[in-house]
Amino acid sequence: MRAIRGLWRWRRNPLRRTTDLVEAWVALVTLVLIAVAAPVLGSVVGAAAQGALQRSVRQQHHERHLVTATVVRRLGGGTPVETDPDVAGVRDSRSRVLADWTAPDGSHRHGPVLTTLKSPHRGDHFDVWTDQHGLMTARPLDSATASTHAVLAGFGAALLAAGLVEGARRMIVWRMVRRRYARWDQAWERAGPDWGKAGTGS
Structure with a gap:
């Protein structure tokens, strides 16, 4: 403005x-x-x-694949869990289970994971994201x-x-104003000694 x-x-x-x-x-x-x-x-x-x-x-x-995991058993809170880094903040709202899944390359995996199942039981299925070798990864x-x-x-x-x-405009204007005030101060210093005297400027 x-x-x-x-x-x-x-x-x-x-x-x-x-x-x-x-x-x-x-x-x-x-x-x-x-x-x-x-x-x-x-x-x-x-x-x-x-x-x-x-x-x-x-x-x-x-590079990331959605595979189906099968619940083996539910785990307590003290077991280390492979988790999706994107949902680490909502870890407490998920259940920890020991599960089996098959990687996209055909290898079988077994380990603790987080699931969105509210009450997981043995044999329940849920989806997890893995890389080509079946290691847990974030959702793409x-x-x-x-x-x-x-x-x-x-x-x-x-x-x-x-x-x-x-910001650049304000800086330029600020510097211009400072120079203007400096010139006014110099003019006042030159006129100061004779200011108000009779015959000044004549």
Whole structure:
């Protein structure tokens, strides 16, 4: 908003200083960069993030597999459990069981895992994500979530660019004001000794 008000300094005015005109130009450049360059940068960053994340989605879906595990018995809370890193925060809402499953490469696996079954019993089946060799892994990223992250990355980049441009404008104007005050102080120092004396300036 201040950048727009800075354009008002272009108006014809006998009291307009050179610094006022410079400040108006700085305001115009800032406005153009925020209105044009920031959205363009956000779009470029978002597109790049979208491409990288979608490649990651494809790779994860290729490398991770959903297999069916069978409950052998329920475990107590003290047994180490192979867990999905993405759901570590909700570990307490899951049941710990000893289970058997077959890896995508055909090997048989046996070990403690977490299950969403509320009351697991021997022989119950549930799904787990594993790698090619049957080791527990995180759920693969889905395409919609990847797109959301890409949009947020682009939006964040645009906001950051706009903030940096506005910050640079404020810094330039601040330095100009300081120089203006310094010149006023020098002028007052020169006029100070004779200020108010009869005949001053004549």
